[in-house]
Amino acid sequence: MNQSVGVGVLLFFFAPTAGYAIELGLPLDCEIGQTCLVQNYVDHDMSDRASDYQCGALTYDGHNGTDFRVPTLAMQRRGVHVLAVADGQVLRTRDGMADMSISAPEAPSVAGQECGNGAVIAHADGWETQYCHLAHGSLRVKRGDRVKAGDPIGHVGLSGKTEFPHVHFVVRLRGEVVDPFSVAAPDGSCGLGTVLWKPSLRESLSYRAPAVLNAGFADGPITMDQVDEGIGANPRLPQDAPALVAFVRAIGLRRGQVQRLSVTGPDGETLVDQAEKPLDRDKAQMLLYVGRKRPSEGFKPGRYRADYFVTREGRIVLQKSFEVSL
Numbered sequence: 001m002n003q004s005v006g007v008g009v010l011l012f013f014f015a016p017t018a019g020y021a022i023e024l025g026l027p028l029d030c031e032i033g034q035t036c037l038v039q040n041y042v043d044h045d046m047s048d049r050a051s052d053y054q055c056g057a058l059t060y061d062g063h064n065g066t067d068f069r070v071p072t073l074a075m076q077r078r079g080v081h082v083l084a085v086a087d088g089q090v091l092r093t094r095d096g097m098a099d100m101s102i103s104a105p106e107a108p109s110v111a112g113q114e115c116g117n118g119a120v121i122a123h124a125d126g127w128e129t130q131y132c133h134l135a136h137g138s139l140r141v142k143r144g145d146r147v148k149a150g151d152p153i154g155h156v157g158l159s160g161k162t163e164f165p166h167v168h169f170v171v172r173l174r175g176e177v178v179d180p181f182s183v184a185a186p187d188g189s190c191g192l193g194t195v196l197w198k199p200s201l202r203e204s205l206s207y208r209a210p211a212v213l214n215a216g217f218a219d220g221p222i223t224m225d226q227v228d229e230g231i232g233a234n235p236r237l238p239q240d241a242p243a244l245v246a247f248v249r250a251i252g253l254r255r256g257q258v259q260r261l262s263v264t265g266p267d268g269e270t271l272v273d274q275a276e277k278p279l280d281r282d283k284a285q286m287l288l289y290v291g292r293k294r295p296s297e298g299f300k301p302g303r304y305r306a307d308y309f310v311t312r313e314g315r316i317v318l319q320k321s322f323e324v325s326l
Contacts, residue, residue: 021125024196027169028068029081032204039069042179053182054207055190057282064177065170074230076165081152088123095139099158116160132168210252217324218245236325245291246306253283260309261290266302
């Protein structure tokens, strides 16, 4: 499938790690922007409002970590390793909590155990890292174990206080939470401070808002649950499909932004072109789909292309194109 991604907000304000004797690898065995992405950052606003390290909205009040999300529950069930980000020793662990969204009607209370299954690892010079929401029964380390950077410690799960599959990753220095994207940033600054990520990761971890989490085609109207189950991953649909529907699930959308999604046929004909109203508020995630029922003569064979744009005051801040064959 031919896919392209354009991002309007792509900022490189990373400072060197001078003065900090730690560099961090990824806490997930994934490819940023493809098989995982950052959903939320550390909240830098000390009031009852929220602001991430770029003065954006990819966080919520009191959030003390970085959420590395996998795109679907189907991927989570196949198993995605959570990795130690640096050499260290395991301080404590928890396992045994069920994998269940807190929004499920039958979900038990997680009061006092919001992290779910997880681990805390001590590193040199007073550094600690914490890994939350691991899958039930997946933990591979115990208290006292020595680990190397990149060692698997468990799998991404849905344990604790979460509604989507991710690892909530927390960094502390001598007991105080720090943001690995902007350590010791001046109060009120945007995009400043010291980054702790390894140099090889910094470009892929550049701030992106908004971002596309899922995109694809289906043969009828779809729900968020179906997207979570991995619908749209197949680059082909049958020619006699009852409908042709393109969908996008985006995260980090902001108030006033406008989404537009169109589908073009193999002969260049526009099947559907839909622009939404400007968003009335920020959206942590949002599903948009457009489509057309099968015509009486059937769909023409060939490749169909979808184009998704997010604009603000006429300026493109995000775009993505994707295709399917019939």
